[in-house]
Amino acid sequence: MSEPIEFYFDFSSPYSYLASELIDDLATKYGRKVKWRPMLLGATFAKTGGAPLTSIPLKGDYSKRDFARSACYYGLPFRLPSSFPKATQQAGRAYYWLHDRDCEQARAFAHAVFRAYFCDDRDIADVGVVLDIAASLGSDRDEMTAALNDPAIKERLKNETEAAIAKGIFGAPYIIVDGEPFWGADRLPQIEKWLASGGF
């Protein structure tokens, strides 16, 4: 049995959203599972000197155009959020709390957070929005409110992010297949070739 594909992402990353809509089907096609791992992309910028794409001169304007065009290329709905990027600590913590209870519910939550931000322009940095999304999927609102205030879950997201950086991860989405790293939704064709051939 092969190891699961590792899918590292940040909820505020448009290319992570695109990959999130495609990666499970791609994996299933080749009999593989995917391990979803939200992280805080901003923490990697301290290591690489990176910055949110839209804040970079010249590249910023291009990237907004490329987000929408890339979504269209994949046939996915997309609307540039009115505020970008967003802090994703609350969404990331909620994900891991859900994940430790119900892996499937956590995945449904992750999809819902991405779509709330990149299709419906909802403020996913707002803990109320995060709780609403989780509640709409059957999570207990009071229980999650308490969990998000627990230092343990804050530590968990911090540790996951540090572990990702320790693995060399500097961007999102970042997908690892059989130890081979692929950065960006635009590497999905290379991932497919890898999965089909067991390497290059």
Place this chain on the structure above:
Amino acid sequence: MSEPIEFYFDFSSPYSYLASELIDDLATKYGRKVKWRPMLLGATFAKTGGAPLTSIPLKGDYSKRDFARSACYYGLPFRLPSSFPKATQQAGRAYYWLHDRDCEQARAFAHAVFRAYFCDDRDIADVGVVLDIAASLGSDRDEMTAALNDPAIKERLKNETEAAIAKGIFGAPYIIVDGEPFWGADRLPQIEKWLASGGF
């Protein structure tokens, strides 16, 4: 008659090399021509805070792996040069000088420079190597030596680079089709979709 596709590149950019091997065939498939435009990528970094990929922590190691894997994905030969990146002023100036005399010879020269660097690890920053490559394609060595010392050709490459930056170009390869900008060899599938559909 459609306008030619504009192909901006730097001779020291691995992804530009990959695109250089693919762009003309892709254009021909859709009855289009390609205008090749070497530029100095380093000059764009001053605008964007960019840096050579391999010099960036974490991203640097990944990018070396991705250069080779991407070449393999496209079935193109590639060897990581022992010294990277290289100054490409001499190659760029030689290109424009040739281009104003014989467009086809200039394109053959551009292919030869890319392959000299990314397949044969030759030092394309060395004017002697640039002259050798041009001479092997029938260019007069003495005439080109004189041309490369002429301030006019230095000004030409500078102006082409400034014009590219004025158009918003911040990276390489950067390909413009019917006014639509595409950054990166990994956007070739999107370019094909654009060419096939006359837009998205």
